[in-house]
Amino acid sequence: MKIPVLLLCSAVTLTWGVAVKQSRKFPDGFIFGTSTASYQIEGAWNEDGKGENIWDYLTHTNPAAIEDQSSGDVACDSYHKYERDVEMMRELGIDSYRFSIAWSRILPNGLANNVNEAGVAYYNKLIDEIVKYNIEPMVTLYHWDLPQRLQDMGGWLNPLIADWFADYARVVFDRFGDRVKYFITFNEGAQICYEGYDWVTKAPRLNMSGIGEYICAKNLALAHAKAYHIYNDDYKPTQGGVCGYTIAVSSFVPLTDSDEDAYAAELVNQLQWGLYTDPIFSKDGGFPKELFDLVAKKSAAQGFPRSRLTDFTEEEKAYIRGTGDFFGVNHYSGSFASASLYTPQPPVPSPKDDIEIGQFAPDDWPQAASFWLKQMPDSIYIVLKNIQKRYGDVPIYITENGWSTHEGIEDEGRVAYYRAALESALDALDEGINLKGYYAWSLMDNFEWMAGYTERFGLYEVDFEDPERTRTPRKSAFIYKQIMKTRTIDHDYEPESYVMTIDEGH
Numbered sequence: 001m002k003i004p005v006l007l008l009c010s011a012v013t014l015t016w017g018v019a020v021k022q023s024r025k026f027p028d029g030f031i032f033g034t035s036t037a038s039y040q041i042e043g044a045w046n047e048d049g050k051g052e053n054i055w056d057y058l059t060h061t062n063p064a065a066i067e068d069q070s071s072g073d074v075a076c077d078s079y080h081k082y083e084r085d086v087e088m089m090r091e092l093g094i095d096s097y098r099f100s101i102a103w104s105r106i107l108p109n110g111l112a113n114n115v116n117e118a119g120v121a122y123y124n125k126l127i128d129e130i131v132k133y134n135i136e137p138m139v140t141l142y143h144w145d146l147p148q149r150l151q152d153m154g155g156w157l158n159p160l161i162a163d164w165f166a167d168y169a170r171v172v173f174d175r176f177g178d179r180v181k182y183f184i185t186f187n188e189g190a191q192i193c194y195e196g197y198d199w200v201t202k203a204p205r206l207n208m209s210g211i212g213e214y215i216c217a218k219n220l221a222l223a224h225a226k227a228y229h230i231y232n233d234d235y236k237p238t239q240g241g242v243c244g245y246t247i248a249v250s251s252f253v254p255l256t257d258s259d260e261d262a263y264a265a266e267l268v269n270q271l272q273w274g275l276y277t278d279p280i281f282s283k284d285g286g287f288p289k290e291l292f293d294l295v296a297k298k299s300a301a302q303g304f305p306r307s308r309l310t311d312f313t314e315e316e317k318a319y320i321r322g323t324g325d326f327f328g329v330n331h332y333s334g335s336f337a338s339a340s341l342y343t344p345q346p347p348v349p350s351p352k353d354d355i356e357i358g359q360f361a362p363d364d365w366p367q368a369a370s371f372w373l374k375q376m377p378d379s380i381y382i383v384l385k386n387i388q389k390r391y392g393d394v395p396i397y398i399t400e401n402g403w404s405t406h407e408g409i410e411d412e413g414r415v416a417y418y419r420a421a422l423e424s425a426l427d428a429l430d431e432g433i434n435l436k437g438y439y440a441w442s443l444m445d446n447f448e449w450m451a452g453y454t455e456r457f458g459l460y461e462v463d464f465e466d467p468e469r470t471r472t473p474r475k476s477a478f479i480y481k482q483i484m485k486t487r488t489i490d491h492d493y494e495p496e497s498y499v500m501t502i503d504e505g506h
């Protein structure tokens with residue numbers, strides 16, 4: 001067995017026998033930012049008319065599902081502390097802030113007949129505060145917090161949800177599009193559909209194995225396309241923004257140079273992201289061919305009269321194709337893919353639809369606090385090349401990238417991860433990949449879904465024992481600030497002190 005050596009594009013060259021670092025610069029106009037999501041930071045779960053969402057429902061009815069039996073009821077309390085959040089953005093000197101809107105905060109029962117003006121007012125205050133300091137807001141319409149009333153009516157399995165989402169999207173564009181120029185419809189299709197309706201690792205935790213994900217994937221694509229067309233036809237001409245889609249993309253590299261392992265890597269890419277993004281970004285539209293054929297074959301062998309993965313009509317394909325102004329990538333890690341070597345060790349994405357593809361993540365890759373997160377060398381470069389190969393020169397934003405620790409201000413693991421990740425992004429830029437920006441996950445510690453508060457991703461530490469939810473910058477905050485300020489990566493830079501200030505102009 002031959003394990004491929006990854007292409008490591010080194011930033012070190014030899015001059016007169018001495019190793020010197022080339023100081024490569026991020027190009028002018030490259031956007032640096034940080035990301036968060038509503039349920040993970042806002043709290044105020046039932047204040048000022050907000051409706052219940054599927055994470056409120058899950059954490060209240062089944063607290064044991066969450067590792068520390070916690071919830072996002074208060075979280076970072078950003079609903080009340082948003083001014084401090086914006087102050088942190090100014091301290092860091094970010095260009096842009098990605099956050100999400102809680103659907104049930106502005107439409108309490110999910111439907112657009114009843115707009116909660118208090119919820120709208122909260123986002124108006126937040127957006128006004130952001131733009132006041134020349135920070136560009138990037139808004140995700142849906143980061144997993146579906147109004148519970150819509151889930152009661154089937155959630156993402158009910159085809160009517162495409163219209164419910166489109167109506168919600170129209171309210172968002174209408175109320176906030178004068179100041180928001182970057183919209184993302186969905187955060188991570190596979191996590192919404194596969195984890196929510198098959199693997200039961202995310203709300204609503206419905207086990208519709210082998211079919212739930214596929215119904216959801218189709219409804220999600222149609223919902224995205226409807227929202228995109230509304231923006232494109234009714235708002236873009238006057239507001240002039242863009243509307244994209246964000247997906248989790250890991251780097252899957254064939255373990256050997258055999259055809260079987262190449263097929264395994266292709267299939268795992270199709271399972272993780274192609275199922276969601278091919279309908280939007282591929283030349284021909286529709287679901288990925290290999291996966292589509294495989295599910296059809298398996299369905300037939302299982303006695304189903306038709307495939308569990310229902311195809312789009314030609315009209316639907318045409319309606320969805322091309323509905324992405326940019327491709328948002330949430331990238332964290334990767335692994336080798338093998339057709340034969342099945343190694344049930346974390347991180348192992350579940351073999352969806354019983355497709356057993358071996359995932360091989362070497363022991364010597366650094367391990368984060370999250371079981372699924374290992375630091376794969378040069379993985380951003382690999383991922384961006386894969387996307388370019390699949391969809392050409394579509395504009396790409398890395399909308400999330402980050403590293404978890406258990407706690408602590410001296411977060412050397414996160415510092416090393418960010419430096420390596422950004423070097424890898426520079427490698428991709430050097431090769432002309434159309435990468436427009438990079439958002440660190442996350443601005444601050446927050447509610448990490450099923451892991452509760454046991455894993456921390458923040459540039460700022462949050463004290464969840466403190467009613468004030470005090471935020472304190474970690475070492476990584478100073479390192480990221482220095483990178484953004486100089487637009488270069490100085491691997492020797494050490495902060496003089498851990499006192500954060502706002503630089504002139506921010």
Ligand SMILES: C[C@H]1O[C@@H](Oc2ccc([N+](=O)[O-])cc2)[C@H](O)[C@@H](O)[C@H]1O
Nearest residue numbers: 037187188191248250330332333448
């Ligand atoms: C830590 C953040 O995780 C994001 O979700 C994913 C999903 C999939 C992978 N993956 O490696 O396959 C990584 C992260 C999520 O969007 C965000 O909210 C955070 O929880």
